[in-house]
Amino acid sequence: MSKPRQMILNAFDMNCAGHINHGLWSHPRDRSAEFGSLDYWVNLARVAERGLFDAIFIADIAGVYDVYKGSPAPSLLTGAQVPVNDPLLVVPTMAYATQNIGFGVTVSTSYEHPYILARRLSTLDHLTGGRVGWNIVTGYVDSAARGVGRDAQIDHDTRYDIADEFLDVAYKLWETSWDDDALLVDRERRIFADPDKVRPVRHQGEHYRVDAIHMCAPSPQRTPVLFQAGSSTRGRRFAARHAECVFTFGPTPAANRSVVREIREEAVRAGRDPYDIRVIVSQSLVVGRTRKEAEEKLADYRAHASIEGALAHFSSSTGIDFAKFDLDEPIPYVKNDANNSAVEAITTRSAQVWTVRKIIDSIVLGSRVPPFVGSAEEVADHLESWVDDADVDGFNLPRTVTPECLEDFVDLVVPILQERGRFKREYAPGPLRQKLFGHPRLAAPHYGARLRDAARVADGAAARSVA
Template identity: 60%
Template sequence: MKQMQIYAFDMNSVGHINHGMWTHPRDTSLHYTDLDYWVDLARTAERGKLDGIFLADIVGVYDVYKGSPAPVIEAGAQIPVNDPLMPISAMAYVTKHLGFGVTVNTTYEPPFLLARRMSTLDHLTKGRIGWNIVTGYLDSAARAMGFEALPEHDARYDAADEYLEILYKLWEGSWDDEAVLRDKSRAVFADASKVRAVRHEGPYYKMEAIHLAQPSPQRTPLLFQAGASARGQAFAARHAECVFIAAPTPQAARPTVEALRRKALLVGRGADALRVLGLVTVVVGRTQKEAKDKLEDYRRHASVEACLAHYSASTGIDLSRYGLDDPIEQKSTNANQSALAAITREAREPVTLRQIIDQMVLGSRMQPIVGSAEQVADRLGAWVLDAGVDGFNLARTVAPESLRDFVDLVVPVLQERGLFKADYAEGPLRQKLFGGSGRLPSSHPAAAFRY
């Protein structure tokens, strides 16, 4: 069996996926505003040879549930939320190999400035930065950024395609590899004939500029994406290198995994161009009983209200308007289409609010993997075989306890079974994961913009 990739999944906030866990007496996520919190997380992740830390982000508030942001504000459910890029430099400074994935929204960030920001991080991390490309789905974010309304779902992806073209032109085409000379004797830092302005004019963007940063180790950061709709999958197949998916079972995940690989093949990139990573929550103990006891301890702190508010924003449907046994209706929304489809048209039978609440074990709709280290390793291995995934995004529960437990208990078992690396490979993040030089391969669309 292939070796899996594993990322610690987090957010620069008190609450992320499993809502309410910050209230646990051993949880330290109240210190998310302290760099020591993030440095400790990075050291733990690198000690466990994890491939990276992935930081999610959202630029609005969840205000669909009960027509108000009050439930999530009170519960600390992804609000307050700080900029995910800020802790990266400190975490990179105390680690040597750990990668970093960071979420930035194409709908609201100017591409010219984002290009410099990501190049800067690629330099400072020595080639260990990745970018999770999102287009957003919250009306509250659109209003905050001065939009009259959130752009339509597919139009957001159309604009993102053009956005990526601009970035590829800047990252790959503005500076030649030989442009930087650093010649002190002649007082010439760079050869101006090998640096050029790039031009773009399209339906959504217009630009003429020289990229402000010199070429970084990877030039284009490692590209992550998490779109699960048909349009999102098409976007991922064209641009992404790592794709995050969320599914309740390996059997439910497999069609998405196969569709992504099929689409990558159709656009000429090859089925092995993508690494698909499943979202999991793990509660592990030295024995099965210890793990189950830990789960029951954690459950006392879970927030169903915050989970409903989060899910309402994801689907665009106010779940507070439904009775416990009312089936959730398929409606036209501009939010996360795959999240809505999962409980409506793609469900085997009508899903009720009661059923949704019954799935909320730790303040999210994810059913946790619970057991001893050997049992957890069995389940993760089964996911790789049955779903065809390449690895996992590990959601936190009680921080930093959940990550330390995974590193100390599960990782050694996975390593003994040959399912996880014993040590890091050398080179930039892309080279660690895919081999090669650390640059995007010629089959990727970015290669067309190299001078």
């Protein structure tokens, strides 16, 4: 009899007061408004590591939500992901306070240059001992584009084309610029690095031109673990080439299973094993020792939830200003340059016709996706059913009232999952990729590994011709 499938667990957070479940920062026990304090992040990391979580996944957005009612005012009033601080800067402190937990950081390819970002992520990988992952996003709000001097963001599919080339450059910098043994630190001979084992990356593409040596020596993973959250048609193609972990937001196992199947089918078309990609679904939870206790918590939390914050967030995610619709007017599919998978979720991928009233009715804790509420045993059953019925590999658990939501899960649910063989009892050794996949660096047939191996073949051929 085969062993039950063990799940990946990530604490899902953001460097702001309002992340997924809007308005809950106003709860008297919630500490998320302290996100500017290092103590907040150290406590989060220590609790998550005590629960053997795989990673703390830190979301991010460039720009502010200003589609709803044509203004940023609803977002500012409700704290819907604004103000928001940089996700990378809190990682070293959390890493110093822990030993094993990983860190997934979100950075957009639309507002960075690969040469600069490659150094920042390599630096984080060095400082954390190889515990960094990069959540690759392309952005979806026009306010970010205006912030960097553009009239509007680049169209949806072209953003992914640019991101493909961005990754090409990043792989070359991380994987090919330095040999593993290039860094000598030889005090006797006074040689720090061997110049013969360091080479410039030369890339001439449609969007980027690079002729430079990577500024960092090889980090423990070289390339950080690659996360990606787009499940639109173009996003799935991107994931098949690059992603090692993909995040989805399906409302039910049945609805999510078709998305998972398409992601795995795309991976096969890209020459990869379908299970080389770990699929992780977002699940908001309210857990108690009994169902009654959980329901009492829900009622308590719900009094602080913000419908306006949820609508401000969802309007910008979809690029649709829901304030312009009558309450019972059907919401049509319109392809735009926002988050296409969010639009598809309430139109082409939905069995029901969505209206603003239905969206409002679905907002329980300041998010369009209702939480699962139950005893610790019921929550464990729920997560197991998702793994088995939706073919997912694990979960991103967004905060409700923090830190008690994470503490409740760690203290009440994790022991049950461990007892059932569904979750690990100790951390595996090594970097984050080693813990998740059994190897510390990109391995064939991943596209980045193929680029690396092709560069090595070319380098060897050039050396032989010189000789």
